[in-house]
Amino acid sequence: MTKVAIITSGGDGSGVNAAIEMIAKDKKIELYGFHEGFDGILKNQPIPLTLENCQNYSLDGKQIIRTSRSKLPYEKEGRKKIHEQLKSFGFDYLLIFGGNGSQKAAKLMNSEGTKTIFIPMTVDNDVDGSEYSIGFDTALNRIIGTIHDLHDTAHNMPGRIFMVEVLGGKCGNLALASAIAGGCDLAIIPEFPTDKNKAVDIIVEKLKEKKSIIIVCSESAYDGRLYKSGDQGVSFEISEYIEKHLNIRVRKTIMGFFIRAGNTSFRDAMIAVQMGALARECINKGISGKMVGVKNGTVQLIDFNDVHSTNQKLDPQLVNIAIKNNMLIKH
Numbered sequence: 001m002t003k004v005a006i007i008t009s010g011g012d013g014s015g016v017n018a019a020i021e022m023i024a025k026d027k028k029i030e031l032y033g034f035h036e037g038f039d040g041i042l043k044n045q046p047i048p049l050t051l052e053n054c055q056n057y058s059l060d061g062k063q064i065i066r067t068s069r070s071k072l073p074y075e076k077e078g079r080k081k082i083h084e085q086l087k088s089f090g091f092d093y094l095l096i097f098g099g100n101g102s103q104k105a106a107k108l109m110n111s112e113g114t115k116t117i118f119i120p121m122t123v124d125n126d127v128d129g130s131e132y133s134i135g136f137d138t139a140l141n142r143i144i145g146t147i148h149d150l151h152d153t154a155h156n157m158p159g160r161i162f163m164v165e166v167l168g169g170k171c172g173n174l175a176l177a178s179a180i181a182g183g184c185d186l187a188i189i190p191e192f193p194t195d196k197n198k199a200v201d202i203i204v205e206k207l208k209e210k211k212s213i214i215i216v217c218s219e220s221a222y223d224g225r226l227y228k229s230g231d232q233g234v235s236f237e238i239s240e241y242i243e244k245h246l247n248i249r250v251r252k253t254i255m256g257f258f259i260r261a262g263n264t265s266f267r268d269a270m271i272a273v274q275m276g277a278l279a280r281e282c283i284n285k286g287i288s289g290k291m292v293g294v295k296n297g298t299v300q301l302i303d304f305n306d307v308h309s310t311n312q313k314l315d316p317q318l319v320n321i322a323i324k325n326n327m328l329i330k331h
């Protein structure tokens with residue numbers, strides 16, 4: 001039997017349970033989870049993740065293993081405590097679900113001697129080296145649902161401008177994808193810093209052909225570098241400018257934290273199950289130092305050494321569509 005510890009780290013994402021359940025099905029793996037990420041390894045007892053404990057949770061937004069952010073892995077001393085604790089419990093493997101920051105911690109943990117596997121999970125879909133992270137699609141479905149409702153009221157009361165602000169951290173993936181799929185008019189994202197005058201011009205242009213406008217704005221809309229995690233409300237600032245120049249009130253909706261959870265979408269469940277299955281195979285073969293990510297559209301193992309940091313997290317095809325349809329402000 002291989003003894004495996006699971007943690008989730010960073011912001012939550014719906015779908016992680018489906019991956020955990022798939023691993024719990026393996027009879028050669030003795031699976032445990034620590035609540036609350038890296039901190040939890042030191043302060044909590046491991047919880048047995050038997051199939052019986054995991055069953056019926058796979059499509060639930062309430063994670064079987066709760067997550068947290070932690071200072072511990074940034075410092076060698078903190079990581080040493082985690083290595084020692086895992087060793088004292090007799091764990092052979094650490095499996096981490098999380099985003100970009102957690103991926104950095106996973107690499108360090110592995111290089112320092114704890115066999116580690118990493119699975120991307122964050123609504124931001126900004127994990128280096130993987131085209132997909134668990135939680136993105138569920139969050140997009142929540143956003144699209146709201147945009148759909150706004151289309152109804154936009155149809156019923158013409159002449160209005162709507163602005164939806166979404167999460168995403170320093171990455172515009174959520175805003176861009178939901179704006180395109182949601183039939184919106186403008187995406188304001190950090191990768192294409194906003195010139196408010198140009199935004200006004202685009203709205204004026206589009207209002208010649210349409211009765212109403214829906215804008216999707218990323219929480220870090222101006223410039224990702226100025227944004228601090230947790231900042232919200234940039235849509236109010238942008239709206240104020242638009243209102244002043246067009247004399248039309250902007251109807252705003254801030255879509256905050258509820259998009260991170262909720263019932264898992266089909267796509268998230270499917271990819272999570274595939275990731276869980278591959279992680280399990282990896283563990284059974286004694287392999288470590290890998291991310292179970294998506295590359296060229298398929299779930300596969302990606303060596304930590306082949307993962308490189310990049311600021312380019314947007315899908316180029318989506319960027320192209322958005323530019324061609326005058327949905328992005330290009331300088």
Ligand SMILES: Nc1ncnc2c1ncn2[C@@H]1O[C@H](COP(=O)(O)OP(=O)(O)O)[C@@H](O)[C@H]1O
Pocket residue numbers: 009010011038068069070071072073074075098099100101102103104105108121122
């Ligand atoms: N550079 C880093 N080195 C080591 N650990 C890190 C690093 N960045 C983040 N972490 C760990 O991963 C956790 C989650 O990272 P964070 O960036 O908040 O979310 P995410 O993993 O979802 O991107 C942090 O609270 C910290 O414990």
Ligand SMILES: O=P(O)(O)OC[C@H]1O[C@](O)(COP(=O)(O)O)[C@@H](O)[C@@H]1O
Pocket residue numbers: 009010011012098099100101121122123124167168169170219229230260
């Ligand atoms: O929950 P917190 O700590 O307020 O963090 C908010 C951030 O978490 C996210 O939901 C996910 O970010 P991470 O992938 O870094 O965890 C971001 O979209 C958002 O900016």
